[in-house]
Amino acid sequence: MKLLFCCESYWPHRGGVQEVIRQLAERMVAAGHDVTVAARTHPDRKSEPHNGVKIVGFDVSGNLVTGIRGEVERYRKFLTDFDGDAILIKAAQQWSFDALWDVLDQIKARKIFVPCGFSSFYEPSYQDYFQQLPDILKQFDHLVFYAERYRDIDFARANGITHFSIVPNGASETEFGRESRKDGQLRRELGIPETDLVLLTVGAPVGAKGHESVAEAFAKVDTGGQGATLILNGDWLATRFGADRIRALLQRFGSLNSMQKGIRLFRDAGVNGVIERLFPKPPSPRSKVAELPSAATMQVGAATTALAPAQKTVLRLDLPREKVVDAFFEADLFVFASKVEYSPLVLFESAAAGTPFLTVPAGNAAEIVRWTGGGWLCPAEVDDRGYIKVSPDVLAREIESGIRSPDHLRRLGEAGRRAWQERFTWLKIAQSYERILRGETVMLPMQSEPARGVGG
Secondary structure, rough: OOOEEOOOOOOOOHOOOOOOOHHHHHHHHHOOOOEEEEEEOOOOOOOOOOOOOOEEEEEEEOOOOOOEEOOOOHHHHHHOOOOOOOEEOOOOOOOOHHOHHHHHOOOOOEEEEEEOOOOOOHHHHHHHHHHHHHHOOOOOEEEOOOOOOHHHHHHHOOOOOOOOOOOOOOOOOOHHOOOOOOOOHHHHHHOOOOOOEEEEEEOOOOOOOOOOHHHHHHHHHOOOOOOOEEEEEHHHHHHHOOHHHHHHHOOOHHHHOOOOOOOOOOOOOOOOOOOOOOOOOOOOOOOOOOOOOOOHHOOOOOOOOOOOOOOOEEEEEEOHHHHHHHHHHHEEEEEEOOOOOOHHHHHHHHHHHOOEEEEEEOOOOOHHHHHHHHHHEEOOOOOOOEEEEEOOHHHHHHHHHHHHHHHHHHHEEEEHHHHHHHHHHHHHHHHHHHHHOOOOOOOOOOOOOOOOOOOO
């Protein structure tokens, strides 16, 4: 088949939408199809095609609510002139979908749309947008949803739309297919003691993905005297949520008295991430914390300490992708406190690595818990616009319940890994999309035994 995939941005830009489209596009190429991706231009995109996928860039931004700017007419003409078999467009509320509303009836190829959750569904400024949307959706040949129940699929059903398939997200068998879980290499590179518990969260932008909530909870967690390291991985340079914010929130809590006065600082060579210090309670008048050199002068694994090593450490990182995968395998627990989601890839990736996960009920996280059996839910509030707010106290207690039950964590990790191997590899998911692009309807069996929380 000759296929065109459209999304707001694509490789080398990083994010959930981009990763899904990349995984699908490259597997379609491997299966013998001709695949082009239409996405926003990127200054670092030097090679086209990439891994066999042709990429056409457009200088366009915005959406129908905020305003679409740039090469809109060029993009519209590119799609209406496309003479292939099928076009797949991913995500509403962004230009690659919104710019086509006026020319949908001129597109000759089969049209597939992945709504991707409707993150602004409850925002007042989008009220008119969603009033118009049912008529737009009905012009597509087929829709694909990631969840059995969520605001986007519920919206479609409420508006009499039945031409859809349900296909979940997943994780790459190429990245996560290794046999052994932990080799300790990443610990050595980052200077993490072998005896430390390692907690991990991953996501960008970090302000929306719950890094602050996880850090606050980590400060409150009683590890029973065992050393612990929290890895906060995200694009820190793209956010105002920085070192001062982490410093202030961590200093607020009395649990900091469990931390010794030593401070360790690390730098991951070749990436832009800076690793943040977890500050101890103020030293007594008789002791002083040594001055630390600039982070820019430190090497991977180097450490500067004046007194005893800290029992808790936070590493604020922006790791390259291969190191992120290593972190999933090395972690003892993945903790996710995102404020808004659709179907978070990181939960599938945690399951794929055999790492148990604790997640707030963002997006269809509850379904992913049920499908994979690889983790459990942390109770959290949902406001009237669908955003998640978790109490750091509650999250800390859930983390404690997990680390105090290592056998249960091991069973969760094993269950998640089995479920991923059976149903949630990108290879198997891409085969479902291939059928949909040919004109079939797909409903995958996704059910696993419901996972219980560590405490119950």
